[in-house]
Amino acid sequence: MKFRTLLFSLCFLVATVNSFSQAREYYQLKVYSFENETQQQLTDEYLENAFLPALKRLDIDDVGVFKPIATDSLTLKRTYVLIPFNSLAQFSLLENTLMKDEIYLAAGAAYLNAAHDAPPYQRITSVLMKAFTEMPEMRASKLEGPRKDRIYELRSYEAATEDLYRKKVDMFNAGGEVRLFNRLGFNAVFYAEVLSGAQMPNLMYMTTHANMETRDANWKAFGDSPEWAELKKVPKYQNTVSRNDTKLLYPTDYSDY
Numbered sequence: 727m728k729f730r731t732l733l734f735s736l737c738f739l740v741a742t743v744n745s746f747s748q749a750r751e752y753y754q755l756k757v758y759s760f761e762n763e764t765q766q767q768l769t770d771e772y773l774e775n776a777f778l779p780a781l782k783r784l785d786i787d788d789v790g791v792f793k794p795i796a797t798d799s800l801t802l803k804r805t806y807v808l809i810p811f812n813s814l815a816q817f818s819l820l821e822n823t824l825m826k827d828e829i830y831l832a833a834g835a836a837y838l839n840a841a842h843d844a845p846p847y848q849r850i851t852s853v854l855m856k857a858f859t860e861m862p863e864m865r866a867s868k869l870e871g872p873r874k875d876r877i878y879e880l881r882s883y884e885a886a887t888e889d890l891y892r893k894k895v896d897m898f899n900a901g902g903e904v905r906l907f908n909r910l911g912f913n914a915v916f917y918a919e920v921l922s923g924a925q926m927p928n929l930m931y932m933t934t935h936a937n938m939e940t941r942d943a944n945w946k947a948f949g950d951s952p953e954w955a956e957l958k959k960v961p962k963y964q965n966t967v968s969r970n971d972t973k974l975l976y977p978t979d980y981s982d983y
Contacts, residue, residue, distance in 0.1 A: 750862040752811040753918055755853040755930070760803040768837055768846040769805060774980040776834030777807075780827050784820075786810065788866040788982050790915065790932075792878050792975035806880070806975060808915070808932070810864045817854070855918035855930060858895065860904040864916045866983040867934040873977050877935040878915075884928040884969040891927035894966035895919055898929070901963060906953045907933065912944055915983075925971070 760766045778789055790808040811817040824830050831838065837846045857863065869876050885891035898904050898917055907914055912933040920928045935941035948954055957963065977983065 750857040750859065751864060751916075752814055752817055752921075753855040753857070753864070753916055754809045754811065754817060755855070756807040756809070757851045757853075758805045758807070758847045759849050759851075760805075761848045763803075765846050765848070766803055766805065768840070770978070770980075772834045772837035772846065773805070773807065774978075776830050776837070778980065778982075779833070780824055780830035781809065783827070783829075784823065786816075788864055790866070790878070790983055791978045791981040792880075793978060795877070795974045795976055805978075806973075810916075851924060853923035853930065854921045855916075855923075856921055858899055858904065858917040858919065858929075860899040861914065861917050865914065867913050867915055869913065869934055869936055869983075871936045873979065873981075875937045876976055877938055877941045878975040878977060879933045879935065879941065880930065880973040880975060881932070882920075882925065882928050882930045882969075882971040883967045884925050884971070885966055886968040888927050890966045890968075891929070893962055895929055897957065897960075897963045897966060898931075901957055901960070902953060903957065906948065906951060906957075909953075910944055910947050910951070912948075925969075 758769055760769070773791055778791070781787075781789055786809065788810055790806075792806040792808070794802065794804055811820075840846050867876075867878070883894055885894055904914070904917060913935070915932040915934060917931040918929065920926055920930055933944075935944060
């Protein structure tokens with residue numbers, strides 16, 4: 727038993743060292759859901775005036791804040807916050823660190839001290855991710871057009887089994903799917919393995935486009951590309967996605983990109 731425990735510890739140490747040597751970032755995606763506009767406004771004020779400034783004081787930059795592109799009156803009221811971390815330690819220490827930041831506590835008081843019968847949101851969900859080896863660090867989008875026109879496309883690819891999930895990740899990395907997206911100008915912000923979340927196993931990634939017309943043209947070019955025609959025929963990459971969940975978002979005025 728002691729030998730197995732020691733062996734596990736050594737394997738974990740090696741994996742940790744390899745992880746640091748590859749300098750792969752971690753990402754948290756926080757999704758706030760709201761019942762009304764009052765909640766949404768209060769959370770916006772908190773994020774803009776308290777949360778993001780506090781992260782910048784901790785040298786956490788390139789924080790994205792997005793909202794769904796409304797297609798009809800039934801579009802859910804949500805806000806998506808994407809936060810990059812250098813390590814799991816930085817992620818795990820964030821909440822305690824914020825609770826010691828007096829500037830943050832004062833600026834976010836209305837949100838932080840909200841009453842039980844007047845909460846600033848309906849619920850928060852959180853997804854923790856680790857960047858792909860093929861793109862180990864976030865690339866904040868450099869789009870310069872009107873924010874209201876921009877398309878930030880967040881995709882989640884679920885797999886039926888862990889093995890199929892790993893093959894889909896391999897398809898992006900070794901298979902060349904990330905390189906294809908780069909060649910076609912998809913302006914990806916991140917690609918990542920989901921370590922913890924409500925839907926698993928799955929991976930997530932975000933691409934960005936100047937407007938809907940550009941987004942549609944990019945996906946047509948992807949579907950017509952010779953690289954994709956060959957890649958999708960590779961036997962080990964067959965049936966690796968059981969569900970594709972796509973969200974079309976736009977950045978808030980106070981988002982970093």
